[in-house]
Amino acid sequence: MKKITKLFLSTVFILGSMLLLTSCNVGNGKTIIRVSHNQAADHPTNIGLLAFEKFIESKLGDKYDVQIFPNELLGSQVNTVELTQTGAINFTVASNAILESFDDIYQIFNLPYLFNSPEHYHAVMDNKELIKPIFTATEKSGFEAVAWLDAGTRNFYTVKKPIRTPDDLKGLKIRVQQSASNIRMMELFGGAATPMGFGEVYTALQQSVIDGAENNELALTSNKHGEVCKYYSYNMHQMVPDIVIGNLRFLNNLSPEERAIFDEGFNIISKVQREAWGSSVEKAIEEAKKMNVEFIYPEVLVFQEKVLPLHEEVLAANPKLKPIYDRIQEIGKEVIGGKN
Template identity: 50%
Template sequence: MKLGKRITALLLVAAVGLGAVGCSKVNGEETQVKVVRVAHGQNEEHPQHKAMLEFEKYVEEKTNGAVDVQIFPNELLGATAQAVELSQTGAVDLVIAGLGTLEAFNDCYTVLNLPYIMDSTEHYHEVMNDEEIIKPVYESTKDSGFVGLTWFDAGVRNIYTTKKVIMEPDDLKGLKIRVQTSPTNVKMLEALGASPTPMSFGEVYTGLQQNVIDGAENNELALINNKHGEVAKHYSYNMHAMLPDILIASTSLLEDKLTEEEAQIVREAANYANEYEMELWDEAAQEAKEKAEAMGVKFYYPDIKPFQEKMVSLHAEYTQEEDMKAVYDKIRKKGDEILAKNASIESKEE
């Protein structure tokens, strides 16, 4: 990313008192326009950015231009953790944040972040679309100054490396692997014998290139959209996590800055953006894999059972607290229901 662009963006945020409301002509008349700032860490080709462009269009059309949505991709407003902190003060209104960042604010997000908590993508999607499970999680950070609005599919996270192929947990011993700033992710890699190295997503390419780290963990899009495949040529489907990214909103945006009608439009736009992003995700992941193969990245398919077995104690550790166990039990119950349903269908087909 360009330093000049980041400085300009940060100066804009610093001037929040001047920029929160602007003037524009709506239907030929000059009127005040409310500026809504959105921060995320992906580039302009990522499905999440494209979904937020649809969000922008929806909000501006439904409010007849009374709300001006401004999107800052590529961590232009700082690393995700910084952007979330800015949302607490209202300097940034909306942020797309990973679970690794959000779990610092409430333990409910930690449960979603547990490796191998989801059995399949079907399980993952049904959990995230179940309001009984997810709404309390979204609302759990209200006292911290923000709430969740919706989720974006971020695929299945796997480990990719610059030199060593990962086929079993022992292959990770001693390797420095980038993780999100998350105690759960750190403990996961420690359990696998790796040396977890938290760093900003925007620093990963340079870290791989300069051998500061030996690898990272993410979905296939990072290989292409963020060019990690130029330096990391080994991608192993150990499938340790199926993690959503969460679109969070500052409570000051929803309760103070916008009218009730405008806040409802923002919520509707978030749901629309979720549906739009879901349609794009699978196609984008497959396309990224094909492009990565063309640039020399090789894909490997290890047996995931040995990796799962390493996480038993981690699951036990994070289900001691009552609230966390309640979320965990709901997720596992959903998984058992899906397994039973699918088994019944297979039995009838036989």
């Protein structure tokens, strides 16, 4: 009954949003392009999307009015992905975990310790030959990925108990992103996985529904999690991109000239967002220290050993990932070789 009620409410929200959004599809003779995400206005994601808005309107402002909606104003990521499928929203930023539910090819990025460095991570994501088949895998669902966003490294942060070894996770309820591979990762670490939407995390921490979460440093400040969680441990278990997805019907209806401009705009999103990322992390660390958050640097290898079996499990269950995985490992060696 609870699941039926939740499904009903979700359906009502989506239908209501569609009516609201489609009822004002055109204003001042221009087509409104709606872009949704769940981050704050000062977050690098919003900064990148504002650059996209400025660029598109500088080139096609006589036809399109780009509107950015931060802070889950149009709903949670799950809701806005569904609205992007229908075309009520043109673009949204989706977590890799959500996209995994549409095509399991996205499992590859959820593997813990897949990348050996940020340079390796960036080199893989910038490899168009490798990434394009992944980005277009969801066309059957009515959308495709158009840009990737740097989300740094994911680490554990907790309310009362610092995490120095995997044993410290035992008995703790830790929020993870809503995907099977993330739940399994948490099981291997020894903690109790608690999947939930990002917008629910602050209240869940505050009310002791969960004992901690895992995310990058900006969650402490932009999303105020550092007001509750006082320990942040750099175990660096994942580097998972956020993905900008676009409604396929909208994209396919663009003229070749317009699509070229939009593609340039998508590149601008990634470039500007990544440029803003580094300074935003540094600022977040300083702000978090003022919130009395303690930063902990545990031995990463002991965490890595706990979850590496997940690589074999996922590749055995999903053989189509094997060539992608092998190419990622090759790129890692090339990156290391290039540093010598």
